[in-house]
Every structure is written in structure tokens, then in C-alpha cells.
Amino acid sequence: MKITDFGEVILDPQDVFNGLYSGKLDSADNIFLDDSQENRNFLAAGKENFEKIEKYKIFSDLPITQAEFDASNQSQWYMPEEYRTYDIIDWLYCECRTVEEKTRVTEELRLFAQHNMITMLKYIKYLIDTMRKNNIVWGVGRGSSVASYVLYLIGVHKIDSIKYGLNINEFLKGEEDGKI
Numbered sequence: 001m002k003i004t005d006f007g008e009v010i011l012d013p014q015d016v017f018n019g020l021y022s023g024k025l026d027s028a029d030n031i032f033l034d035d036s037q038e039n040r041n042f043l044a045a046g047k048e049n050f051e052k053i054e055k056y057k058i059f060s061d062l063p064i065t066q067a068e069f070d071a072s073n074q075s076q077w078y079m080p081e082e083y084r085t086y087d088i089i090d091w092l093y094c095e096c097r098t099v100e101e102k103t104r105v106t107e108e109l110r111l112f113a114q115h116n117m118i119t120m121l122k123y124i125k126y127l128i129d130t131m132r133k134n135n136i137v138w139g140v141g142r143g144s145s146v147a148s149y150v151l152y153l154i155g156v157h158k159i160d161s162i163k164y165g166l167n168i169n170e171f172l173k174g175e176e177d178g179k180i
Helices: 013-022 037-049 066-075 088-095 099-114 118-133 141-146 149-154
Strands: 007-010 031-035 056-058
Touching: 007 013, 007 118, 066 118, 088 099, 088 118, 088 149, 099 118, 099 149, 141 149
Parallel strands: 007 031, 031 056
Antiparallel strands: none
């Protein structure tokens, strides 16, 4: 199994067989196989033996770049107009109490902007506000996202990355090799 830059999971025939046998793929949609003769043969044989095999497709690269794919997905996010036009940058600076916090927010916003993720911050703010309004509980924080002070201010997690000396580059690890 592998995952493409677009988040598509690509399975080999053994993965599919194991998933079908265990029942783990029964509810999965858009299952892709690598484009190989072995997989084409597998699909042809499978159509005669498995009624759910039609959901399996041969994967082919999308005719767009990852940046275009991300922009397209972000433009389709449901978000009320008040959040689309929300000045998240101003809000974040207003949440800062010290020069150290403002410096950290400036550094992180530069990285978020560099990776075209400011719209995502607005969406996260909308999501967190909606969860708070509806008394939905979410985690304290896990993984590399706790290294982001901006995400702490928005409320994604409760780990103060400045207090614990967490480096933002732990969150945006892919920056060095161009992957995010």
C-alpha cells in the first residue's frame, strides 16, 4: 500500500485480497490499484467473483499539480461567509499578550502563508468555534501540530508551544524538502 501526494490510497492485489477476506474494505469507497497488468488481470478476474469489485479502479495521476488540487479543495470547503472574510491574522495578533508571542505568531504566519494555508486557518477557526458552540469535545493535542502556537491560539490543542519550547519546524517538517 502507498499514499499519493493527493491522499489517495493505492493498494496492490494482496492488500485488496486481505481487505476483502477480513471485511475491512466492505465500506471503503474509491479504492485504487497501481496501473499494472497484474492489477488489470486481478480486476478482470474479480468482476466474475466479487460483486463489490466495481469500486476498485486503476489509479492514474491527476492532470493537475498538488497546489492546484489543494486550492480546488480549499475553495470547496463549506465555511460561512463571515469566516471566509474573517481577518484571522488580526485576530491572532490580538490574542498575543507578549512580544515573544507576537514574534512566534509572525514566524508561523509566514510559514502558513508560504504554504498557502491561511484559508485553512480560517476554516479551523470556524470548526473550533462550531465545536465549542455545540459542546463537542476534542483532544488535548497530539502529534506535531502541538508545535504550532497559532493552532494553540485557535484552540486546536491545549499545548503552549512557547512555554514548552517546541519548534514550529516540527509541525512543518516538510518545509525542508518542499512537502507539506
